[in-house]
Amino acid sequence: MAVTWTRAWWRWTGGPTTRPVERVVRVDGRSRADEPGGERQAFGRWVKRPRVDGGKRRGDGCDRRSLSPTWVLAVGGPQPAGRGGRGVGVGRDASRLAGLQRRLQGIAGGLAVYDEAPDNVSSSTYSSTPSLPGCRVAPGRRADAGLPLARVTSNRIDLRALAAMDGVGRFREVLPMLMDPVAFAEAFVSGDAAGGCRVPSRGMERHRATLRSCGVASDARSRPAFAMKAFTTPKKDGRTARLVLDARPLNDAMRRPPSMDLPRLRDFIAEVERHRFAMQCDGVSYFYQFPVDASISRYFGIGMKGCDMLLNVLCMGWSWAPCIAQRASNVLVRDLGLAWVDNFLVLGGTLDEAERNVAVFRKRAQAARVEVRAEGDDALWQVRSRFVCVGVEFDLAAETQRHRLDPAWAERWVDGSGMTAVLSGRATARQFAEVFGGAVWATDILAVPRCHFAALLSFAGRLGGRMVGAAAPVWDEVVDVPPSARRELGALRKIVRENPWVVGGVPEDTGSPSDASSRAWAALLEAEGRFVDGRQGVFAGPDADAHINLKEMLAFAEGVVRLCWAPGAQRCRIDNAAVVGAVAKGSSSSYAANRVLSRSLRVAGRRGIVLRPDWVPSGGQLADPYTRGTSLPRFPAQLPLPRSRATPFDLF
Numbered sequence: 001m002a003v004t005w006t007r008a009w010w011r012w013t014g015g016p017t018t019r020p021v022e023r024v025v026r027v028d029g030r031s032r033a034d035e036p037g038g039e040r041q042a043f044g045r046w047v048k049r050p051r052v053d054g055g056k057r058r059g060d061g062c063d064r065r066s067l068s069p070t071w072v073l074a075v076g077g078p079q080p081a082g083r084g085g086r087g088v089g090v091g092r093d094a095s096r097l098a099g100l101q102r103r104l105q106g107i108a109g110g111l112a113v114y115d116e117a118p119d120n121v122s123s124s125t126y127s128s129t130p131s132l133p134g135c136r137v138a139p140g141r142r143a144d145a146g147l148p149l150a151r152v153t154s155n156r157i158d159l160r161a162l163a164a165m166d167g168v169g170r171f172r173e174v175l176p177m178l179m180d181p182v183a184f185a186e187a188f189v190s191g192d193a194a195g196g197c198r199v200p201s202r203g204m205e206r207h208r209a210t211l212r213s214c215g216v217a218s219d220a221r222s223r224p225a226f227a228m229k230a231f232t233t234p235k236k237d238g239r240t241a242r243l244v245l246d247a248r249p250l251n252d253a254m255r256r257p258p259s260m261d262l263p264r265l266r267d268f269i270a271e272v273e274r275h276r277f278a279m280q281c282d283g284v285s286y287f288y289q290f291p292v293d294a295s296i297s298r299y300f301g302i303g304m305k306g307c308d309m310l311l312n313v314l315c316m317g318w319s320w321a322p323c324i325a326q327r328a329s330n331v332l333v334r335d336l337g338l339a340w341v342d343n344f345l346v347l348g349g350t351l352d353e354a355e356r357n358v359a360v361f362r363k364r365a366q367a368a369r370v371e372v373r374a375e376g377d378d379a380l381w382q383v384r385s386r387f388v389c390v391g392v393e394f395d396l397a398a399e400t401q402r403h404r405l406d407p408a409w410a411e412r413w414v415d416g417s418g419m420t421a422v423l424s425g426r427a428t429a430r431q432f433a434e435v436f437g438g439a440v441w442a443t444d445i446l447a448v449p450r451c452h453f454a455a456l457l458s459f460a461g462r463l464g465g466r467m468v469g470a471a472a473p474v475w476d477e478v479v480d481v482p483p484s485a486r487r488e489l490g491a492l493r494k495i496v497r498e499n500p501w502v503v504g505g506v507p508e509d510t511g512s513p514s515d516a517s518s519r520a521w522a523a524l525l526e527a528e529g530r531f532v533d534g535r536q537g538v539f540a541g542p543d544a545d546a547h548i549n550l551k552e553m554l555a556f557a558e559g560v561v562r563l564c565w566a567p568g569a570q571r572c573r574i575d576n577a578a579v580v581g582a583v584a585k586g587s588s589s590s591y592a593a594n595r596v597l598s599r600s601l602r603v604a605g606r607r608g609i610v611l612r613p614d615w616v617p618s619g620g621q622l623a624d625p626y627t628r629g630t631s632l633p634r635f636p637a638q639l640p641l642p643r644s645r646a647t648p649f650d651l652f
Contacts, residue, residue, distance in 0.1 A: 224301025286342035449586030523559030567608030
């Protein structure tokens with residue numbers, strides 16, 4: 001029987017080997033007796049297996065006893081008709097081949113297919129026969145095999161000098177985690193910092209010299225308290241890799257870190273747009289500029305063959321690292337601008353003010369020995385009015401300050417392979433998570449309420465709950481994305497492709513108090529210190545038995561749809577914190593609330609209304625009496641109570 005074989009690199013539980021293989025097959029750890037007639041399931045389809053060993057037994061051409069219960073990839077050419085029906089060969093036609101290549105993205109573990117032999121595979125154990133075109137490494141395997149580790153700065157920050165500049169004290173609170181072994185040991189949940197965990201790293205030995213030369217790590221003279229798995233991820237340049245430590249054993253043993261003090265993205269954008277000029281720079285290998293005391297570095301071990309290594313700098317992967325880095329950055333830009341981890345933005349309302357602030361920032365950075373560099377092709381310390389920062393393009397020179405997504409990021413997200421896989425309906429959980437994370441980021445920057453994507457949010461919530469609840473989440477398993485979620489993602493994709501400018505700073509014109517009780521709702525329109533209109537009603541049908549949060553959302557929606565007509569900003573005064581949060585974010589954890597909110601925001605958008613939620617205490621809710629039997633007054637009417645300017649933060 002003529003069969004065209006392709007050799008692939010198989011990664012077994014018992015070690016690597018090469019075998020002649022045939023097509024994509026799923027092996028669930030079942031015994032041979034569980035498979036009727038020697039059949040196998042290939043992506044939900046039962047197919048007959050042709051003879052490949054010349055004998056009467058129907059087999060695979062490989063030893064099943066060494067297989068682990070996982071996905072296994074088998075690649076081959078066109079197959080002849082087998083007993084009981086045609087064989088299903090991956091090279092049979094272009095459509096089948098294209099479908100297979102999409103599904104290869106969902107194969108986890110078991111096997112990785114390379115177009116070229118990996119660095120750790122000798123030519124004697126790898127066949128040069130080409131594999132499927134366009135297929136690289138299956139998700140779950142390192143996609144940066146062969147990339148050298150990027151050389152990092154050997155500069156180290158003067159932590160004591162930086163702490164002396166901390167006028168607020170937030171950085172000094174976390175500084176002992178880098179310098180005081182007693183404070184570090186007290187952060188363990190169990191109180192026992194002995195550790196004992198050791199997880200070996202694969203393929204990290206070739207980076208040992210680079211780690212030593214940069215001073216990032218040194219050889220361990222004794223067994224580390226935690227020797228964890230290290231891996232590398234490709235950097236944006238695509239030519240070098242970044243070192244990351246899988247510090248989950250250490251993170252699980254320690255208490256959660258305090259707040260990062262990272263500004264909300266919307267607050268970050270709003271603050272930038274209050275100015276006209278900015279200087280942007282970022283820290284060079286910022287995490288590696290933070291030195292760690294020798295007595296603490298024993299907790300940041302890298303498990304390696306022969307001799308373990310100890311990280312001498314802040315560990316990327318440790319749960320406390322982002323908090324320490326962000327709080328240090330806040331010290332450098334205090335009263336001068338904003339910081340987003342290792343991105344520094346010095347602001348000014350005028351050119352002179354911006355240049356003065358830049359001079360102060362330079363003195364602070366030099367005093368603390370923080371090494372910075374310009375972003376992209378910009379000259380260091382250059383003040384600009386149009387720039388890209390944290391994935392947002394700002395134009396402060398326009399008559400009205402505006403922003404939009406970084407065009408380069410938007411293009412990558414819209415046309416990425418992950419987006420193609422999700423829109424096809426079958427993508428890995430990892431691909432969906434990456435695409436959904438980009439969707440959240442894009443909606444925040446473009447001010448698109450996420451409630452318009454209720455089905456997408458609902459599916460993401462279900463998938464996330466399943467992954468969090470699993471003992472060992474399988475991020476590379478293939479998931480079926482519902483058609484409704486795909487339609488909503490496609491609509492957002494069109495918006496991101498257009499990437500419109502977003503203008504901030506809309507003046508407030510009117511207010512709209514709304515409230516709901518267990519049986520009734522009321523909404524009012526307030527302008528110039530008077531009630532000018534209002535509506536009230538009784539819940540009926542399914543709404544009568546709804547949760548109080550949904551009833552409050554319905555009352556808010558009635559106020560928007562029936563009362564708000566004039567364009568401008570509308571201050572919505574609500575005494576329900578859940579509804580305030582949903583309107584502010586543009587989404588809710590409730591599917592029904594998302595549908596109601598989406599309808600309200602569509603109406604507001606068509607009328608040119610910007611909704612701004614404002615929490616008020618129940619005692620200051622002007623619409624409350626009209627949900628408890630009081631009839632609406634004749635309009636216009638004077639306000640019966642003073643207006644409250646409370647915010648949701650008054651709850652805490």
